[in-house]
Amino acid sequence: MGDVLYIVVPCYNEEEVLPETAKRLKAKLSALTAAGKISPESRVLFVNDGSRDKTWEEICALHRAEAVFSGVDLSRNRGHQNALLAGLMTAMERCDMAISMDADLQDDVDAVDAMVDKYHEGCDIVYGVRSSRKKDTFFKRFTAEGFYRVMNALGAETVFNHADYRLMSRRALEGLAQFREVNLFLRGIVPMIGYNTAVVEYERGERFAGESKYPLKKMLSFAMEGITSLSTKPIRYVTALGVLVFIVAIAMLIYSVVRWALGETILGWASLICSIWAIGGLILLSLGVIGEYIGKIYLETKGRPRFLIREVLEDGVEEKGPRT
Numbered sequence: 355m356g357d358v359l360y361i362v363v364p365c366y367n368e369e370e371v372l373p374e375t376a377k378r379l380k381a382k383l384s385a386l387t388a389a390g391k392i393s394p395e396s397r398v399l400f401v402n403d404g405s406r407d408k409t410w411e412e413i414c415a416l417h418r419a420e421a422v423f424s425g426v427d428l429s430r431n432r433g434h435q436n437a438l439l440a441g442l443m444t445a446m447e448r449c450d451m452a453i454s455m456d457a458d459l460q461d462d463v464d465a466v467d468a469m470v471d472k473y474h475e476g477c478d479i480v481y482g483v484r485s486s487r488k489k490d491t492f493f494k495r496f497t498a499e500g501f502y503r504v505m506n507a508l509g510a511e512t513v514f515n516h517a518d519y520r521l522m523s524r525r526a527l528e529g530l531a532q533f534r535e536v537n538l539f540l541r542g543i544v545p546m547i548g549y550n551t552a553v554v555e556y557e558r559g560e561r562f563a564g565e566s567k568y569p570l571k572k573m574l575s576f577a578m579e580g581i582t583s584l585s586t587k588p589i590r591y592v593t594a595l596g597v598l599v600f601i602v603a604i605a606m607l608i609y610s611v612v613r614w615a616l617g618e619t620i621l622g623w624a625s626l627i628c629s630i631w632a633i634g635g636l637i638l639l640s641l642g643v644i645g646e647y648i649g650k651i652y653l654e655t656k657g658r659p660r661f662l663i664r665e666v667l668e669d670g671v672e673e674k675g676p677r678t
């Protein structure tokens with residue numbers, strides 16, 4: 355018998371796409387099972403992230419109709435990353451490998467085959483990387499690619515153009531479970547797990563239906579989250595800034611003394627007011643950067659749960675017995 359695959363799909367207000375997603379994922383699992391690559395016990399695990407529409411009702415209906423669909427209902431909306439983690443942690447106890455995927459069918463379902471092949475070749479983590487962004491709007495492409503560049507420049511190493519479409523073996527999931535941080539940025543944490551990794555390229559399509567839950571504002575805060583939870587480089591930059599400003603101040607001092615020695619009047623107002631504003635701005639900026647980290651520390655020390663599960667839909671798990 356093959357290895358059990360769980361496809362984990364976080365869903366937030368996705369009632370419009372869910373039936374189509376379910377249909378395609380089921381077809382994919384059947385094909386892989388028929389090819390003997392995965393066990394017939396494999397499942398599609400939908401995570402309902404506190405949706406306000408009929409998403410959970412639909413997941414329940416799918417589960418009632420077919421055992422291949424199971425679901426996790428979170429206690430409230432916790433955001434994409436936490437929802438994904440909830441799904442992966444639920445899958446961890448039940449699967450040999452898990453693939454995470456968005457509900458909107460933007461990730462090419464056919465890349466699953468290549469991922470599973472890589473798993474059988476001995477990879478623990480397989481990253482889905484989009485080969486191009488032709489189908490994105492210019493704005494989304496520009497902001498998203500800028501996102502990866504800025505992230506890397508600020509010391510947050512991520513896989514370029516890889517979102518959260520990836521395969522993880524059970525061993526990798528168990529590794530992930532040991533990262534206890536509350537400020538969750540999965541695509542930065544997963545590369546830290548290590549083991550054998552591979553990359554599978556795919557073409558990312560448009561959203562099948564519904565609209566993006568990542569407007570610019572959320573993307574910016576997501577980027578901030580990523581940078582501050584992966585790297586302390588910004589604090590280093592604050593130090594560098596301090597040194598730079600100090601050097602400028604020394605230069606100004608020398609200049610002023612020389613002008614004074616030459617008996618020239620020292621010009622005042624404009625340079626003074628500019629310096630005051632510039633220095634004030636830099637101080638506030640630096641405080642903001644440091645404050646960002648203090649906020650992180652504050653949240654981490656509380657150690658609040660990252661998600662709470664209201665209900666898990668599953669059947670047949672108990673009768674399954676030990677896995678091979």
Ligand code: UDP
Binds near residue numbers: 367368433458
């Ligand atoms: N999502 C979620 N909780 C949220 C927001 C989004 O579980 O609070 C899910 C959403 O249902 C989708 C995935 O995260 O499956 C990615 O969201 P979306 O497609 O809106 O982002 P984009 O592809 O535009 O970056």
Ligand code: MG
Binds near residue numbers: 456566
């Ligand atoms: Mg999407």
